[in-house]
Amino acid sequence: MLITHAVEDGTLRVALRGQVDVTSPAAAAVEIEVLVHAHHPRRFAVQIPAGEPTPATFSALLRVFYMCKGLGIPLKLSGGPPSARRLFMVNTA
Structure with a gap:
């Protein structure tokens, strides 16, 4: 399993256990x-894990963002460096 999760008060919290490698962005998104x-x-x-996200990690996050957007579920990103969160925000605005 590439992720861990918990559900609390209507919020699904997911943590990536590490950077997603090039062979598994679809697997992480599907999980x-x-x-x-x-x-x-x-x-x-x-x-997200510490450090700059790999392109595969970023790809998985974007897939999840667009799925949540389509379902009307707000997504909050935490962890990782501020530059990674800014890059995510720019690409999802």
Whole structure:
């Protein structure tokens, strides 16, 4: 499993256990999609690992963002360096 998760007060909290490698961005996104569809959260929070995200990590996060956007679930990103969060915000604005 590439992620850990918990559900609390309608919020699904997911933590990536490490950077996603080039062979597994789809697997990470699918794991998260299954959790979202199983728990029907009102909010969704993702904690990314320390360090600059790999392109595969960023790809998985964008897939999850667009899924949540389509379902009307707000997504909050935490962890990682500020530059990674800014890059995510720029690419999802």
